[in-house]
Amino acid sequence: MTFSGVRPGGEEILLPSPVRAQFDSARDAPADSFQGVFPLGKSPGVLTGLKIRGARGETLFSGIADIQRESSSGSGNLLRLTCRGLAGLLLDSEAVPRHYSFPSLPVIFERHVKPYGFSGYRGDGRAFQGTLRIAKGMSEWQAAAAFCKNFLGVAPRVRGDCFDASGETAGSPIRFDNLRGVRYFGAEVKNRCCDRISEIFVPDGDTGAYRSAAKDAETAALGILRNRYLSSPSADADAVLKAACRKAFAVTVDCPGAPAAETGAPAELRDPLLGAYGGLSVAAIRCVADADGTRTRYVLRKA
Numbered sequence: 001m002t003f004s005g006v007r008p009g010g011e012e013i014l015l016p017s018p019v020r021a022q023f024d025s026a027r028d029a030p031a032d033s034f035q036g037v038f039p040l041g042k043s044p045g046v047l048t049g050l051k052i053r054g055a056r057g058e059t060l061f062s063g064i065a066d067i068q069r070e071s072s073s074g075s076g077n078l079l080r081l082t083c084r085g086l087a088g089l090l091l092d093s094e095a096v097p098r099h100y101s102f103p104s105l106p107v108i109f110e111r112h113v114k115p116y117g118f119s120g121y122r123g124d125g126r127a128f129q130g131t132l133r134i135a136k137g138m139s140e141w142q143a144a145a146a147f148c149k150n151f152l153g154v155a156p157r158v159r160g161d162c163f164d165a166s167g168e169t170a171g172s173p174i175r176f177d178n179l180r181g182v183r184y185f186g187a188e189v190k191n192r193c194c195d196r197i198s199e200i201f202v203p204d205g206d207t208g209a210y211r212s213a214a215k216d217a218e219t220a221a222l223g224i225l226r227n228r229y230l231s232s233p234s235a236d237a238d239a240v241l242k243a244a245c246r247k248a249f250a251v252t253v254d255c256p257g258a259p260a261a262e263t264g265a266p267a268e269l270r271d272p273l274l275g276a277y278g279g280l281s282v283a284a285i286r287c288v289a290d291a292d293g294t295r296t297r298y299v300l301r302k303a
Helices: 087-092 105-116 140-152 217-221 237-247
Strands: 002-006 012-015 020-026 033-039 049-053 059-073 076-085 098-101 120-122 131-134 157-159 162-164 174-176 186-191 199-203 210-215 227-229 249-256 266-271 275-290 293-302
Touching: 033 049, 049 076, 059 087, 076 087, 087 105, 087 140, 105 120, 105 140, 131 140, 186 266, 199 237, 210 237, 237 249, 237 293, 249 275, 266 293
Parallel strands: 120 162, 174 266, 199 227
Antiparallel strands: 002 012, 002 049, 020 033, 020 275, 033 076, 049 059, 059 076, 098 131, 157 162, 186 249, 199 210, 249 293, 266 275, 275 293
């Protein structure tokens, strides 16, 4: 991999390989993050961004430099960078309040995403009937994500400098299997029954009386009774129940080397002791590279 710091104006300067680096990506976090410690021979000046490219020149990470620290001491001169993916700019920036009639992804991208350094988008480019309201105080990310949720039915992701609203799974499925798949040196299966919800109730729009809106048969089969009452009749009870179900179960796998999959990719684990677990997806990735080598931790949850 090659690491390039981005100066104001867009000029790139090649950085030495870091002595320690950490990359984090999570399905529920719009912006990936990177922290790196680099040997410092000469100050690069103010850096506003960072780009990481693979062996074939492909962009692995493109983001903003949130914090830059340079230190000089008898033990060595170091440059420390704390960065976020380009989605960080969308989260930090407030959108112009307005209403869109017949909104479309090209228009939303052009006005709320492209100005922040994105090269393009993926997704349905049709104009849709209806109105999209961008309220005061919404971030650019909230504005773009609201369109994607309400009209495309997807949760957007940022991949490099592309705004991906296609809803497609990233990359090929990954199978953790020391005999016939991706090798790993540690795995853990965690059940958090305390996070399970058996039934959700919402108030009736006319009478205000609470009625059942969603049930989790699996939680009920376990003999767990835990109810939740939502305050809005229009609340998405199924989404709340699904989120609780995902939170209640996780598989953690530790592997040597760099990430072999992206967040959102289908995944499964086959372990001679823990058993076989399918129907999962990669929910989070943490890759650390230091003097001990490169290793990646995957968190898998129910798809």
